[in-house]
Amino acid sequence: MTDHRPWRGVLVATALPLNDDLSVNYDRYAEHCAWLVGNGCDGVVPNGSLGEYQVLTPEERARVVETAVAAIGGQRVMPGVAAYGSAESRRWAEQAGEAGCEAVMLLPPNAYRADERSVLAHYAEVAKAGLPVVAYNNPIDTKVDLVPELLARLHGEGHIRGVKEFSGDVRRAYRIAELAPELDLLIGADDVLLELAVAGAKGWVAGYPNALPQASAELYHAAVDGELDTARGLYRQLHPLLRWDSRVEFVQAIKLSMDLVGRHGGPCRPPRVPLLPEQEAAVRAATEKAVAAGSA
Numbered sequence: 001m002t003d004h005r006p007w008r009g010v011l012v013a014t015a016l017p018l019n020d021d022l023s024v025n026y027d028r029y030a031e032h033c034a035w036l037v038g039n040g041c042d043g044v045v046p047n048g049s050l051g052e053y054q055v056l057t058p059e060e061r062a063r064v065v066e067t068a069v070a071a072i073g074g075q076r077v078m079p080g081v082a083a084y085g086s087a088e089s090r091r092w093a094e095q096a097g098e099a100g101c102e103a104v105m106l107l108p109p110n111a112y113r114a115d116e117r118s119v120l121a122h123y124a125e126v127a128k129a130g131l132p133v134v135a136y137n138n139p140i141d142t143k144v145d146l147v148p149e150l151l152a153r154l155h156g157e158g159h160i161r162g163v164k165e166f167s168g169d170v171r172r173a174y175r176i177a178e179l180a181p182e183l184d185l186l187i188g189a190d191d192v193l194l195e196l197a198v199a200g201a202k203g204w205v206a207g208y209p210n211a212l213p214q215a216s217a218e219l220y221h222a223a224v225d226g227e228l229d230t231a232r233g234l235y236r237q238l239h240p241l242l243r244w245d246s247r248v249e250f251v252q253a254i255k256l257s258m259d260l261v262g263r264h265g266g267p268c269r270p271p272r273v274p275l276l277p278e279q280e281a282a283v284r285a286a287t288e289k290a291v292a293a294g295s296a
Helices: 026-038 058-072 086-099 116-127 148-156 172-179 190-198 213-224 228-246 250-260 277-292
Strands: 009-013 043-045 104-106 133-137 162-165 184-187 203-206
Touching: 009 213, 026 043, 026 058, 043 058, 058 086, 086 104, 086 116, 104 116, 116 133, 116 148, 133 148, 148 172, 162 172, 172 184, 184 190, 190 203, 190 213, 190 228, 203 213, 213 228, 228 250, 228 277, 250 277
Parallel strands: 009 043, 009 203, 104 133, 133 162, 162 184, 184 203
Antiparallel strands: none
């Protein structure tokens, strides 16, 4: 029996196309998922923070998952199932399984600064849904840090199979590999892609492929395959954009880049507000430079 790990490769944390009235454009979203896979990406992660899951209704959130599965197949879709309560996260994991997905991505409890016992209980509860769980370590936003020792315990107890590492501390890759060698490390922030790829990452839960999928996939594969001259050149070329993935305005920046390359990024729901003029100018200049260099 093969060890199927659908979270490996380039999985795009999809931005969600909204209409001018801020309703979800499901047809555009389906087309976007298919376009990403057709341009070198391996799958999508709907209902992550880039997908604005926090401001979706339950009906919208469920339909986003179903739309992605209908567009590209459940084996390519790993939804985010974060919620304030463990029971709600488990229900979202069950919904993902019913929709045909084969894995889910889960933040630690994010309604408060949870202690280790709470984190363990949270992942244990969601794992009961029966789908493989990829943890998402984002201590910047959640204030809960899934340090390597805690990740190793979560993996050892059978609650997680991988981790999207967004701390920015690339040194952790080596400690995770020592403590839990079978736990798959996924690149969680676009602007440390090369460093984590060299350190042995098995995948990338990515932001900027929403706008530049082919160049991003080429960068990822060059990096993990050890083609470092190629990877370094692409990384330097794209890094002025990739670093926006680690800023609080990442959704607005990525959607703007999508608009600039002829995709539909569109608006964001409140409380997100449009970029400041100087931010918009910076994203626009970096996007245009990447396009001129052949990245689009």
